[in-house]
Amino acid sequence: MxxxxxxxxxxxxxxxxxxxxxxxxxxxxxxxxxxxxxxxxxxxxxxxxxxxxxxxxxxxxxxxxxxxxxxxxxxxxxxxxxxxxxxxxxxxxxxxxxxxxxxxxxxxxxxxxxxxxxxxxxxxxxxxxxxxxxxxxxxxxxxxxxxxxxxxxxxxxxxxxxPTGSGATMKLINNLLVGVQAAALAEALHLAESAGLDTSQVLDILSNGAVGSAVVRTKGPKMLSGDYSTQFALRWMHKDMTYALDEGVERTVPLPTVAAAREIYRMALARGLTDADFAAVVEVLRGA
Amino acid sequence: MxxxxxxxxxxxxxxxxxxxxxxxxxxxxxxxxxxxxxxxxxxxxxxxxxxxxxxxxxxxxxxxxxxxxxxxxxxxxxxxxxxxxxxxxxxxxxxxxxxxxxxxxxxxxxxxxxxxxxxxxxxxxxxxxxxxxxxxxxxxxxxxxxxxxxxxxxxxxxxxxxPTGSGATMKLINNLLVGVQAAALAEALHLAESAGLDTSQVLDILSNGAVGSAVVRTKGPKMLSGDYSTQFALRWMHKDMTYALDEGVERTVPLPTVAAAREIYRMALARGLTDADFAAVVEVLRGA
Amino acid sequence: MxxxxxxxxxxxxxxxxxxxxxxxxxxxxxxxxxxxxxxxxxxxxxxxxxxxxxxxxxxxxxxxxxxxxxxxxxxxxxxxxxxxxxxxxxxxxxxxxxxxxxxxxxxxxxxxxxxxxxxxxxxxxxxxxxxxxxxxxxxxxxxxxxxxxxxxxxxxxxxxxxPTGSGATMKLINNLLVGVQAAALAEALHLAESAGLDTSQVLDILSNGAVGSAVVRTKGPKMLSGDYSTQFALRWMHKDMTYALDEGVERTVPLPTVAAAREIYRMALARGLTDADFAAVVEVLRGA
Amino acid sequence: MxxxxxxxxxxxxxxxxxxxxxxxxxxxxxxxxxxxxxxxxxxxxxxxxxxxxxxxxxxxxxxxxxxxxxxxxxxxxxxxxxxxxxxxxxxxxxxxxxxxxxxxxxxxxxxxxxxxxxxxxxxxxxxxxxxxxxxxxxxxxxxxxxxxxxxxxxxxxxxxxxPTGSGATMKLINNLLVGVQAAALAEALHLAESAGLDTSQVLDILSNGAVGSAVVRTKGPKMLSGDYSTQFALRWMHKDMTYALDEGVERTVPLPTVAAAREIYRMALARGLTDADFAAVVEVLRGA
The missing domain is CATH 3.40.50.720 (NAD(P)-binding Rossmann-like Domain)
Structure with missing residues (x-):
């Protein structure tokens, strides 16, 4: 062996x-x-x-x-x-x-x-x-x-x-989507709570609809409860989006939504949410 | 009756x-x-x-x-x-x-x-x-x-x-996520094709992974095949994201990834993709 | 008369x-x-x-x-x-x-x-x-x-x-540039302070260089001193950028940097900086 | 000597x-x-x-x-x-x-x-x-x-x-502002031309107003005339914004407008405008 x-x-x-x-x-x-x-x-x-x-x-x-x-x-x-x-x-x-x-x-x-x-x-x-x-x-x-x-x-x-590097690229492609889906979910759920909707119901509808990915189903409840016990730390999500953007630079591929989302994660880092689960990105939107 | x-x-x-x-x-x-x-x-x-x-x-x-x-x-x-x-x-x-x-x-x-x-x-x-x-x-x-x-x-x-308006808001929340997920998918798939990966395999992995929503599963194949026969026209996706952003303004909710994605859809409109399926947003990234 | x-x-x-x-x-x-x-x-x-x-x-x-x-x-x-x-x-x-x-x-x-x-x-x-x-x-x-x-x-x-409306459009064009220049200046100055540079010197160099507009020269000192006594309230800057984006929608003109900057101003609104001078946008970047 | x-x-x-x-x-x-x-x-x-x-x-x-x-x-x-x-x-x-x-x-x-x-x-x-x-x-x-x-x-x-590195950082701070000011100017001028305004008059007003920097005065005419003879190649502007964003990553400084602008420059690279003057970024907005 x-x-x-x-x-x-x-x-x-x-x-x-x-x-x-x-x-x-x-x-x-x-x-x-x-x-x-x-x-x-x-x-x-x-x-x-x-x-x-x-x-x-x-x-x-x-x-x-x-x-x-x-x-x-x-x-x-x-x-x-x-x-x-x-x-x-x-x-x-x-x-x-x-x-x-x-x-x-x-x-x-x-x-x-x-x-x-x-x-x-x-x-x-x-x-x-x-x-x-x-x-x-x-x-x-x-x-x-x-x-x-x-x-x-x-x-x-x-x-x-x-060939060599294909696995790395595939992983970054996956994680850039995770990062953008979660950032957009944070925006969506904060809009829901600001509009006075029942956010559990909203998340339930989203989870069972066209956008209902595992990211939505697992990160949504954390965003709503504020329980940011770490499954995947925000710093690593920021890092993966950075690597993805670097690959965009190298291959001349524009990544505008990834770029926007990464800056929000960095705002979360600037607020000290470094080791929280990346679902904590919603806190940046909630203002104070 | x-x-x-x-x-x-x-x-x-x-x-x-x-x-x-x-x-x-x-x-x-x-x-x-x-x-x-x-x-x-x-x-x-x-x-x-x-x-x-x-x-x-x-x-x-x-x-x-x-x-x-x-x-x-x-x-x-x-x-x-x-x-x-x-x-x-x-x-x-x-x-x-x-x-x-x-x-x-x-x-x-x-x-x-x-x-x-x-x-x-x-x-x-x-x-x-x-x-x-x-x-x-x-x-x-x-x-x-x-x-x-x-x-x-x-x-x-x-x-x-x-109460009145809650249905409208819920719909915009749903559609803003559809719009962002599709825009980010377009970026991801164009990165995959630029990196020389087998894009069908990539889409398959994404579809079965954490980001695998119906949006990913239905819009991905259209982006790869270039078949933009219209299920939902790009102009209406742009409109829905605009309404969502308007609600963000009204409720003082920042929507940075939605904002970034909407501009890409507008770039697609500027290129005349108005009545194509919104999966055509990937064409903006493909350059010429 | x-x-x-x-x-x-x-x-x-x-x-x-x-x-x-x-x-x-x-x-x-x-x-x-x-x-x-x-x-x-x-x-x-x-x-x-x-x-x-x-x-x-x-x-x-x-x-x-x-x-x-x-x-x-x-x-x-x-x-x-x-x-x-x-x-x-x-x-x-x-x-x-x-x-x-x-x-x-x-x-x-x-x-x-x-x-x-x-x-x-x-x-x-x-x-x-x-x-x-x-x-x-x-x-x-x-x-x-x-x-x-x-x-x-x-x-x-x-x-x-x-003809009618031309004055309004010209004003929005002017103000969207004011808004973006100030947001970018905030990013630049916060990068300078994070890098430990002498920010007065940095602002002086910027003011006398290729980017040295009146916006840079008048808003820079407010950002550095934190004196946000209001010359032009942040809420109105956010409003003007919103009107400019609305005109972009109407005329199918993509405005990606305006869109990004507007969301930062909205983050500042969400933090209660509504009536402060719009130079206060830098506070969003400073985190806590 | x-x-x-x-x-x-x-x-x-x-x-x-x-x-x-x-x-x-x-x-x-x-x-x-x-x-x-x-x-x-x-x-x-x-x-x-x-x-x-x-x-x-x-x-x-x-x-x-x-x-x-x-x-x-x-x-x-x-x-x-x-x-x-x-x-x-x-x-x-x-x-x-x-x-x-x-x-x-x-x-x-x-x-x-x-x-x-x-x-x-x-x-x-x-x-x-x-x-x-x-x-x-x-x-x-x-x-x-x-x-x-x-x-x-x-x-x-x-x-x-x-100390060492301060000059490099100052230069990136300067150039990130050049890049954002030029990208926003491109958006502004394309909005002006789409609204049917006299773009020379618009540029003249901007050049003499609050946003009137050397960037506005020198890049504006190039954008309007379409004369992209190279003073500073688009590829280098993209590179400088990339280095600035890297420094934002390292120092945990969010740079959302820089991030948005860089992606537009990359769209221009994807269209083959690599060696044109960076004023050519306006072409991305003009669509076809």
């Missing part, structure tokens, strides 16, 4: 690690703050002190971190995972990153004779824990085949989108 | 008229261009020469026209329906209109001793023909009770939102 | 009235709250109880009020000025209004045999008091000639833009 | 080089396409084959290139200028770059014991040729003092904004 290293033990990474252990993969994990690795050590994983150490014995190295900066750090930083890489090793980036950085990283991997897949996921903590993530994969089909059992241990569905 | 007058025989009004006839309501219809009334005359409706004439013998007058201007014209214009109104009569506005105008019209109706409901619908031509519309109703509950059999002849679901 | 009626004694109207008196024009004034007329009565003006009464003896009736609603009220409301109008009288609208309403009002005036000019002004209170306003006039050239001495008593420059 | 190396001989760099020669500075120049150096060789400059070679004998190295990528290439690329740097040398970046890259570059310079100034300029080709540029400088005051004679040879005014 392939030996797997998993770097990044946030809400997502921890769930993914548990499912790898359940499926019987020999696993070494790394996280910046080591205490997040302890429960996994109890469950049978080895805990490495550095990304390099995690990578050294592995056949497949998976990363699940916050953003381009974190990804650059764990792969290329001091005692980074690429220092522990060997030709033939498969590197899988599951983080949501800019396509530009993913391509640069893939190039570095290739220089070292490694295979590389970008494989960001949709689904959040519950899906990560249940092993029901969806993988959006870019890279070589044969490489994907090689690691399919590993991905299947963590997720239910695997979409192969095309 | 109540005698019904129906004014406005576009795609929606014609379907509604047929269902009223099927349900056995004595029906008189009016349309600006009279030939649209002919098939309904064959089906048993009386055809009036003016809105006033249509209203004169009726217990309930229903309007289904394009915008505030058309509504004002058929109710208050020369030989308008209000000239034919009698105390006790019920007037039902099913058009998608500005809340401001709906309230003014309701006031005029009240001045004449009439009951008034704003009852815009969701659903488009197929639902109108199948009698499966959803009514979003504002106004007095007892008035609604009184005309419920009539609405039930044309639709499946009736939501009573509150 | 022509007898003049002036309706609306706000900051602008009061200054205009004084200059008409100075120039020797027999003057009757009207204001909703009558006490604003008292100082002018002391200065020689007659004070009317209603717009109609003000208009009755006059050759020329001038209106200087807040918005379409106020204009409609003083011309067409109960005891409105048009009730006191006679054929041959010249009606001059100096308020900043929507082109649509100006055209409707001009039609009403014409129906009564009156001449009509839309003649909004640029300049604010100091210019009104000093008789140094600039008039942006739409309407018939001969009518303008007839009242030129009156306008010259209040202003220095008269631009004749074309 | 200090020996100067100047890298980048575009419209700006060529003018700057001539003025350095006029002032008697020993000068070596480098440009990617070498033929741009020939006229300067005839005028007394030495022409280097690589940035490194240019830097090797110099006391002061000046860069004037297009964007972050070009700057990175000439400083850090193969045979880059930093390879020719010696401790004590002064490096001056006059290009308009992102603050983030400027800070990274300054760090690299410091690592080598060099002094670093970011000193982007305002003014375009005519000012570069006339030696009338304005320098916006970030970095150490003593370093600036050291090179002041060199800057004075090329420009008239030197603003010292603060």
């Amino acid at each position: 392939q030996r797997v290293a998993l770097i990044g033990l946030g809400l997502m990474g921890s769930g993914m690690a548990r499912n790898l252990l359940k499926a019987g993969f020999p696993l070494v994990v790394y996280n910046r703050s080591l205490e997040k690795g302890l429960p996994l050590r109890d469950a049978g994983a080895e805990v490495a002190d550095t990304p390099r150490q995690a990578a050294e014995g592995a056949d497949v190295v998976i990363s699940m971190v916050a953003d381009d900066g974190a990804s650059r750090h764990i792969w290329l930083g001091e005692a980074g995972a690429l220092e522990g890489a060997r030709p033939g090793m498969v590197l899988i980036e599951c983080s949501t990153l800019s396509t530009r950085w993913v391509r640069e990283l893939a190039g570095r991997a290739q220089d070292m004779g490694c295979q590389f897949l970008d494989a960001p996921v949709t689904g959040s903590q519950p899906q990560a824990e249940a092993g029901e993530l969806t993988f959006l994969v870019g890279g070589d089909a044969r490489t994907l085949e090689q690691v399919e059992p590993i991905l299947k241990a963590m997720g239910r569905t695997i979409h192969h989108l095309g | 109540q005698r019904v007058a129906l004014i406005g025989l576009g795609l929606m009004g014609s379907g509604m008229a047929r269902n009223l006839l099927k349900a056995g309501f004595p029906l008189v219809v009016y349309n600006r261009s009279l030939e649209k009334g002919l098939p309904l005359r064959d089906a048993g409706a009386e055809v009036a020469d003016t809105p006033r004439q249509a209203a004169e013998g009726a217990d309930v007058v229903i309007s289904m026209v394009a915008d505030d201007g058309a509504s004002r014209h058929i109710w208050l214009g020369e030989a308008g329906a209000l000239e034919g109104a009698r105390p006790g009569m019920v007037l039902i506005e099913c058009s998608t209109l500005s809340t401001r105008w709906v309230r003014e019209l309701a006031g005029r109706a009240q001045d004449m001793g009439c009951q008034f409901l704003d009852a815009p619908v969701t659903g488009s031509q197929p639902q109108a023909e199948a009698g499966e519309l959803t009514f979003l109703v504002g106004g007095d509950a007892r008035t609604l009770e009184q005309v419920e059999p009539i609405l039930k002849a044309m639709g499946r679901t009736i939501h009573h939102l509150g | 022509q007898r003049v009626a002036l309706i609306g004694l706000g900051l602008m109207g009061s200054g205009m009235a004084r200059n008409l008196l100075k120039a020797g024009f027999p003057l009757v004034v009207y204001n909703r709250s009558l006490e604003k007329g008292l100082p002018l009565r002391d200065a020689g003006a007659e004070v009317a109880d209603t717009p109609r009464q003000a208009a009755e003896g006059a050759d020329v009736v001038i209106s200087m009020v807040a918005d379409d609603g106020a204009s409609r009220h003083i011309w067409l409301g109960e005891a409105g000025a048009l009730e006191g109008a006679r054929p041959g009288m010249v009606l001059i609208e100096c308020s900043t209004l929507s082109t649509r309403w100006v055209r409707e009002l001009a039609g009403r005036a014409q129906d009564m045999g009156c001449q009509f000019l839309d003649a909004p002004v640029t300049g604010s209170q100091p210019q009104a008091e000093a008789g140094e306003l600039t008039f942006l006039v739409g309407g018939d050239a001969r009518t303008l000639e007839q009242v030129e001495p009156i306008l010259k008593a209040m202003g220095r420059t008269i631009h004749h833009l074309g | 200090q020996r100067v190396a100047l890298i980048g001989l575009g419209l700006m760099g060529s003018g700057m080089a001539r003025n350095l020669l006029k002032a008697g500075f020993p000068l070596v120049v480098y440009n990617r396409s070498l033929e741009k150096g020939l006229p300067l060789r005839d005028a007394g400059a030495e022409v280097a084959d690589t940035p490194r070679q240019a830097a090797e004998g110099a006391d002061v190295v000046i860069s004037m290139v297009a964007d972050d990528g070009a700057s990175r290439h000439i400083w850090l690329g193969e045979a880059g200028a930093l390879e020719g740097a010696r401790p004590g040398m002064v490096l001056i970046e006059c290009s308009t770059l992102s603050t983030r890259w400027v800070r990274e570059l300054a760090g690299r310079a410091q690592d080598m014991g060099c002094q670093f100034l970011d000193a982007p300029v305002t003014g375009s080709q005519p000012q570069a040729e006339a030696g009338e540029l304005t320098f916006l400088v970030g970095g150490d005051a003593r370093t600036l003092e050291q090179v002041e004679p060199i800057l004075k040879a090329m420009g008239r005014t030197i603003h010292h904004l603060g």
